[in-house]
Amino acid sequence: MTIDPSFLTTTPEWKIEGVGQIEPFTTTSDTTLSSSKSEGFGEMLGKQVAQLQGLQEEASTQAQALATGQAEDPAAVVMAVEKAKLSMQLATQIRERGVTALQEVLRTQV
DSSP: OOSOGGGOSOSGGGOOOOOOOOOOOOOTTOOHHHHSOOOOHHHHHHHHHHHHHHHHHHHHHHHHHHHTTOOSOHHHHHHHHHHHHHHHHHHHHHHHHHHHHHHHHHHOOO
């Protein structure tokens, strides 16, 4: 059970597809990028969405424990719920800014 159904991150609009294999940019003087493989943007974003889902589930679990009288510290429950709420608001803002930026790029005429 989640806190608010509008905060679900399991819907298709939150699914992140891979962008394929992208080679890191290197210069002749920079050998650190070529020697270590870094994760792609899609993988990193997918991990963050999974972490966001984990925060939502933790807040839901703690809220249920508070409602059933099993929670020992109500302040910890409030903190978990607020952390999940703020994380979702941040993710939503980032998503909206990304969509706006993409729309602006697509409107740019060459």
